Amino acid sequence: MTVSTTVSAAPWLEQKEQQPLVQIRGVTKKYGEVTAVDNVDLDIYKGELFCLLGGSGCGKSTLLRMLAGFEDLNAGMITIDGVDMADVPAYERPTNMMFQSYALFPHMTVEKNVAFGLEQDHVPKFDLADRVHDILKLVELEDFKKRKPKQLSGGQRQRVALARALVKRPKLLLLDEPLAALDKKLRKQTQFELANIQDKVGVTFIVVTHDQEEAMTLSSRMAVMDAGRFKQIGTPTEIYEFPESRFVADFIGSANIFEGRVTEDGADHVRVETGFCEVFVDHGHSVKVGSRIWVALRPEKIRLEKSDEVAEGPNQTSAIIDDVGYLGETSIYKVRLPNDEVFDVTMPNQSRPTHATQRITWEDKVKISWDPSSAMLLHS
């Protein structure tokens, strides 16, 4: 396997001058009346691990299948490495796909499955054997090469599928829900393995997933999709910390979303008046004074303390505990604000709650507060 050393942390910034590996321009796909993919544009650069994230039916798989050549476009253009893919059939594209069902050939051994793609390219015998051996070593399946797919566990099948897709050294590897069929523990472990393998082989990955945690762990950049369109494209941190819309804020992680009115718009701060306190944001935002706006607060970014006093000032308010959920590593508190809105607040359980009196519990009077950098202003 060629080990690439040139994979950078942010190819989409460093390669900005260069041509993107994948260019998606105005791509639209309709099934009868239903528009699966609606006029989307996207650039993906060499070495990226790009995630398409969205709920079922959002068009993410359709877009992936169009890249692989299994679906025709109704409009728009896809180029890979500068070549227009319009007239290139699936069997001639420089892409390989890892299927959600793995689609391993049941009548062939692991070895034969992996070798199939190389045989199509008429790779010479000695080279073929070497490459099959190397890739099976990479996914730690050398000892299983004589087995048929049905003699393997789910995790092993997943690795065969990955090896089969990687062995041809495609320019672009497409992965359709690569971890969905694994159980939770194995999935978490495999997420990191997959990212490591991508790092080792230096192939550009596009991963389709509905699992936001998977997308966060894996991707260098991701696109959140809904109803055939991209809602936001960015790094996991950008998407989580700076969502642009209520949809994204709510889809990635959880968020307390509430309405407010902009009272001050400075170059380096924004003030928003809400039903329970003033929200002060310590960075600039292009909003109009007087306009109504959506504000989101992540539950883990809110501090919670017992207090009988009435909280005054920006970014804090008094509240009453409505409900408590103990989740082990964290606890989730439903707090009722003065205007009857209910917020979720999560706190790590850093010490064992031994004395019942120390615990925050039902009907307790509390004060919640957050940093000026925490509140997120949403455009839609």
Add this chain to the structure above:
Amino acid sequence: MTDFTEDMPEPLPVKQLPISRQFMRRIQNRWRQIVTVVPFLWLLVFFLAPFFIVAKISLAELAIASPPFTSLIEWTGDGIMTIRLVFDNFVYIWEDSLYFDTYVNSLKISVTSTFLCLLFGYPIAYAIVRSGPVAKPLLLFAIILPFWTSFLLRVYSWMGLLADQGTINNLLIALGIIDEPIRMLYTEFAVYIGIVYTYMPFMILPLYANMEKLDNSLNEAAADLGSRPTNTFFKITLPLTMPGIVAGSLLVFIPATGEYVIPDLLGGGNVQMIGRVLYNEFSRNSDWPVAAAVAIVLLIILVLPIMVFQHYQGKASEEQ
């Protein structure tokens, strides 16, 4: 030595089921045994017993009696039992080239028909699998529809179609394509038409059942790995539909080899198949022993493909 058993707590008493439940359990177990016995009994009474009767007759001699053959077991005067097995019938079948030629001809016709059924049936089954949700049940219905009409009636219809003054010839003459009627009825061609037509559903249905299970993503995966459609067909689709091909082929081949009605009605005296010979021996010549021997030899010829079938079935179920 210390006896630890005294310190051990009393083992908890095993919870006894109430008597009525125990009784029900016992009946259920017995019932399960009875159910598994039924198929064996069925095979014994309706397959194995008749087979031994036919085998017995094939080893007897023709006699002017009722039934027209000698008994295998004879009692001599002083209470000694003798068993007399006569292999003359088999020797006769072997030596008379009529029988040998007829077997070969039957096999030729059934193998060719099976191949033709596969050739036409495979694409039909494939097309049905790929058809839309509205068309699929209709097409499947169309495959089964002929069974609603009597088999004999359908063969007679073919006689009407293929005869010298039949529909096809009349049509071709009316259209001016031919001047003289083409001889089709009472030829081997007519027999092929009849067999392929009659047995086609037995080829299509197992193929359909097999192909329906195939995951289309396997085709996509092959294409994705650089395989052209024809290559994908031979490397992926064909091997994975092999169980369906074997099942369908045997369902056509086995009954077609012993077919009687179709060669008799559509082939007339010109096409010799073993079913006709068997019928003639049995009813016209009243030579039951030779007829039985013909049937036994036919059975032996057919057992081989059945064994191949079983072998493949075992392998297929092992793989999936």
